[in-house]
Amino acid sequence: MDPYAALRFKEFNIFLLVRFAMVFAWSMQFIVIEWQVYSMTKDPLSLGIIGLMEVIPAVSMALFAGHIVDQTEKRNLLVKCIFGFSVISFGLFMLSWPSLDQKVDTGTILYGIYFLVFLGGIVRSFLGPTIFSLIALIVPKKIYPNAATWSSTTWQLASVLGPALAGFSISWIGVHWSMCLIFGFSVMALIALFQISKKPILNPKIGEPVFQSLREGLRFVFSTKAVFGALTLDMIAVLFGGAVALLPIFAQDILNVGSEGFGVLRAAPAVGAALTMLGSTRFPYIRMQGRNCCSPYSVLVSV
Template structure:
C-alpha cells in the first residue's frame, strides 16, 4: 500500500495542520500549567488534582458529546471546540500576568487554574469524537488505516514539540508569554480549519432519542471483542503506568535538571512514539496485531520500572523514549481497530467511549500518580505503576486468549477491495 496515500488528499493535509496546532497548543499548555502549579504548591498531589479536574467533565460529558457529534456537522463542531479552547487559553494567559500573580492569593490563582482546566475537560469531551469522525469524511475507506496512522503520528509530533518548547519557553520567556504563544497556535488552527469544507451528516437516525442513541453506542462497543479488548488493555496500562504527571517532581527534586530538562523529559516519550508511528506508515503492523499490542504494553511497563529506579538524567530520558516507542505501537493498533470496525454513523459515540477508556485515563492516571506519590513516594509510585501494567498484560493474555490471535490484515484487505 502507498505509505503516502492519505497525504494525496488536500483537505487531509489541512486537517493534519489543524490537529498538529491543537495538540501542540494543548500539550504545551498542560506542561506550563503543571510547572506553574507545582511551583506554587510544591505538592505532588496538586498535579494529580489537575488531572482530576479534567477527567471529571471529560468522562461525565463523553457519551452525550458522542451523541451530539453523530447528530451534527463535524467541521463546524470542531470550529466551536477550538474556539472554546482559545477562550480557556486566553483566560490562563490573563491569570498568569505577573502583576495579577503578585496581587492575588496563591489559593485564588490555583483555584482559577483548576476551574479553567475543568472547562477544558468539557471541550475535550467533544474534540476527540469530532476529530475521529471528521477523518472518515475526508478520505475514502480504503485508506482509513493509512489516514489513522498519519493522524496519530501528527498527534505525537505535536505532543513532542509542545512539551519540549514548553520547557524552553518557561525558562526563556516565562509562564505568562508561554500562555500567549499557546493562544496564538489555537487561533492559527481555527483559521486553517475554514479551508476544509462542511461535511454531510451520515447518521440515518437524526433526531434519535438521546438515551436510545447512547445505549446503541455502548452496546456496540461491549459486543465487539476486538475494540473492547484494545480499549481495556490500554486504559489500565495508561492508568497505572503513566509517570508523565510526576515529571515536574522528577525534574525539580530528583534529577535536578530545571525547566529545560523538564521539557526534554516530557518530550522523550512523544519522540519515541512519533518515530514508531512514522515507521508504521511504511511498515504496517496489522498482522498479528493482538500479540504486538500485548508485547508493546508489557515493554511499556518495564520502561516505567526503569524510569522509577533511575537517578541519572539520560537513563531516565532513554526509558521514557522507549516507553513512547512502545506506546506508539499500542496507539496505532488501537486507532486502526477503531477505524476499521466502527460504522460511519456511530463514530462519534464509539470515539466517546474510547475517550472514557483511554483518553480520560491519562488524567485519572495523573490523579492516581499524585495520590500514590503522596502515599509512597514519587519513585516508588512509578515503579508500582509499571508492575501493575505488566500484571495487567498477563491477566489480559490469560482471560482473553482470542485477543492474542487478533489479526487485522483481512479487515484491511476488505476495505481496500470496497473502493
C-alpha cells in the same frame, strides 16, 4: 497504494495543520500548567488535582459527546471546540500575568486554573470524536487508511515537539508568554479550519434519543470482545501511565534539571511511541497481536 494519496487533497492538508496546531498547543499548555502550579504550591497533590479536574468532565461527558458529534455537522462543531480552547488559553494567559500575584492571592489564581482545566476537559471530550469523524468526510473511503496514518504521525510529532518546546519556552520567555504562544497556535488553528468546507451529516439516526443511542453503543462494546478488550487494555495503560504527572517534582526537586529538562522528560514517552510506531511499519505484528502488545518488550518501550 500511493503513500502520499491523502496529501493530494487540499482540505486534508489543512486538516493536518489544524490537528498539529491543536495537539501542539494542548500538550504544551498542559506542561506549562503543571510547571506553574507546582512552582506555586510545591505540593504533589496539586498535580493530582489538575489531572482530576480534566478527567472528571472528560469521562463523564464522553458518551454524551459521542452522541452529540454523530448528530451534528462536524466542521462547525470543531470550530466551537477550538474556539472554546482559545478562550481557555486566553484565560490562562491572563491568570499567569506576572503582576497578578501582587493583587490576587495565590489560592484564587490556583482555583481559577483548576476551573479552566475543568472546562478544558469538557472541550476535550468533544474534540477527539469530532476530529476522527471529520477525517472520514474529507478523504474518500479507500484513502482513509492512508489518511489515518498521516493523522497519527502528525499527532505523534506534535506530542513530541509540544512538551519539549514548552520546557524551553518557560526558560526563555517565562510562563506568561508561553501561554500567549499557546493562544496564538489555537487562533491559527481556528483560522485555518475555516478553509475546510462544511460537511454533510451522514448519520441515518438523526433525532435518535440520547439514552437509546448510549444503550446501543454500550451493548455493542460489551458484546464485541475485541473492542471491549482493546478499550480495557488502553484504560489500564493510561491509568498507570499517569505517573508522568509527577515529572515536575522530579525536574525541580530531585534531578534539578529546570524547565528545559522537564520538557525533555515530558516529551520522552511520545518519542518512544513514535520510534515504536516507525519500527512497527518495518516489522509489523502480523500474528498474535494481543500477546505482542503485552510482551515485556512492549511494556519496556511504553515505559
